[in-house]
Amino acid sequence: MSSNWGNPIHLSIFGESHGPGIGVTLDGLPAGEAIDLDELQIQMARRAPGHDRTATPRKEKDLPEILSGMLEGRTTGAPLCALIRNTNTRSGDYQNLSVLPRPGHADYTGYIRYQGYNDIRGGGHFSGRLTAPLVFAGAVCRQILKRRGIDIGAHIYSIRGIVDQPFDPVDVDGPLLQRLSHMNFSLVNPEAELPMRDAVEQARLSLDSVGGIVECAAVGVPAGLGSPMFGGVENVLSSLLFGIPAVKGVEFGDGFAAADLTGSQHNDPFRMVDGNVRTVTNHAGGILGGITTGMPIVLRTAIKPTASISQTQNTVDLVTGQNAELAVQGRHDPCIVPRAVPVVEAAVAVAILNLMAEGNKL
Numbered sequence: 001m002s003s004n005w006g007n008p009i010h011l012s013i014f015g016e017s018h019g020p021g022i023g024v025t026l027d028g029l030p031a032g033e034a035i036d037l038d039e040l041q042i043q044m045a046r047r048a049p050g051h052d053r054t055a056t057p058r059k060e061k062d063l064p065e066i067l068s069g070m071l072e073g074r075t076t077g078a079p080l081c082a083l084i085r086n087t088n089t090r091s092g093d094y095q096n097l098s099v100l101p102r103p104g105h106a107d108y109t110g111y112i113r114y115q116g117y118n119d120i121r122g123g124g125h126f127s128g129r130l131t132a133p134l135v136f137a138g139a140v141c142r143q144i145l146k147r148r149g150i151d152i153g154a155h156i157y158s159i160r161g162i163v164d165q166p167f168d169p170v171d172v173d174g175p176l177l178q179r180l181s182h183m184n185f186s187l188v189n190p191e192a193e194l195p196m197r198d199a200v201e202q203a204r205l206s207l208d209s210v211g212g213i214v215e216c217a218a219v220g221v222p223a224g225l226g227s228p229m230f231g232g233v234e235n236v237l238s239s240l241l242f243g244i245p246a247v248k249g250v251e252f253g254d255g256f257a258a259a260d261l262t263g264s265q266h267n268d269p270f271r272m273v274d275g276n277v278r279t280v281t282n283h284a285g286g287i288l289g290g291i292t293t294g295m296p297i298v299l300r301t302a303i304k305p306t307a308s309i310s311q312t313q314n315t316v317d318l319v320t321g322q323n324a325e326l327a328v329q330g331r332h333d334p335c336i337v338p339r340a341v342p343v344v345e346a347a348v349a350v351a352i353l354n355l356m357a358e359g360n361k362l
Contacts, residue, residue, distance in 0.1 A: 138346020232290020253285025
């Protein structure tokens with residue numbers, strides 16, 4: 001499976017949702033970087049299940065065991081490896097999925113790709129559970145970036161059409177991103193929380209699920225990172241963001257809305273501010289020609305509704321070749337969006353650290 005990413009920062013994620021454990025190896029980190037384990041655990045807890053009615057009731061402590069790459073709280077330069085043990089599994093809920101694939105899930109495609117040997121318990125290696133190691137990696141990278149003056153944060157932009165206040169793409173600041181990156185239900189405008197929660201609860205009571213959008217920003221990123229064409233900043237970020245199982249779309253700056261603008265509307269005029277080149281607007285989302293401009297990087301990710309729902313759905317029996325019906329059992333999120341926020345932040349942190357290392361900015 002393609003579970004390896006990056007150069008010179010190399011990320012490798014291993015494990016299955018209902019196996020003994022899941023984990024990550026992060027290679028290429030600079031040596032001597034202090035890692036605050038309490039801060040790291042805050043990020044792990046934001047993603048962990050079982051703490052909110054919008055999430056699955058499955059409880060996992062998600063306490064990473066650091067096996068290598070750290071000594072006395074600092075990186076050693078060796079590969080940083082962490083293991084997260086799975087302690088709350090009910091594999092019996094998934095016994096019939098090797099025969100009856102869930103609509104919207106990877107049961108069928110995994111069955112075809114791996115000749116039926118894929119682990120279907122909890123989704124196996126396709127599960128959103130595998131985002132826990134990514135959050136660990138991102139929490140480490142975020143701390144290293146913070147010392148270089150880079151802040152990263154995200155919020156729930158929308159759930160089922162209920163929209164939070166979007167970022168100001170020109171003036172989004174570090175303190176706001178820091179606040180958001182320590183929230184479990186991350187919103188710029190707290191007034192959006194109740195209607196969002198109501199929409200999720202209605203879906204839960206209907207044995208259904210809802211999706212939404214996560215907006216993320218990074219400030220303090222220096223100009224000049226990235227490369228044109230296939231090594232662009234959008235390419236690098238998207239390659240990690242699309243590794244998050246629920247992500248179905250990524251846009252930067254104005255994204256698809258740019259298609260309805262004129263050039264004079266979409267172009268970002270340059271100006272000098274305190275001796276630095278800045279832009280009056282930021283329709284480009286901080287990236288031109290695949291290279292950072294020094295303005296905030298602003299992106300949005302579309303998060304699909306959770307595929308595993310308890311309503312009866314049409315499927316097929318892979319053994320008999322007949323049409324069949326399936327009502328998914330187990331514990332699943334009626335909305336994955338709130339828990340996806342720290343995962344998006346983590347992916348962006350890993351990608352930007354990789355770009356910084358590539359550009360000799362560490």
